[in-house]
Amino acid sequence: MGMPVRTRHEFWDARMDLTFETETDITPAEFVDVLRRSTLAERRPVDEPETIKAMLQHADLIVTARSEGLLVGVSRAITDFAYCTYGIASVWNN
DSSP: OOOOEOOOOOTTTTOEEEEEEOOOOOHHHHHHHHHHHGGGGGGSOOTTHHHHHHHHHTOOOEEEEEEEEEEEEEEEEESSSSOOOOEEEEOOOO
C-alpha cells in the first residue's frame, strides 16, 4: 500500500475526505461496482469476470480513491517505471 493522501475535491461535499492510494488488492467486484456507478460499464466488459480480473492483475499500477472505505475512483496504468506510463482507464464517481 502507498502512503494515503487526504484531500478534498471541488465536486465532493466539503465534509467528504478522499484517500488516494496505490493498491494491489482491489477486487473485481469493487471495480465493476465503480464502473457501473460512473457509467463506464457501458464501454467495459463488466459481464466477463475473467476479463475484469485480468484487467486488474495485469495493470502495472492501480491508484484508487476511497471515501470512508468506499471505492469511488480508479486509475489503472501500464508503465515501464522509468520513462513511460500509459493510462488505461480513469473512473471517478461524483
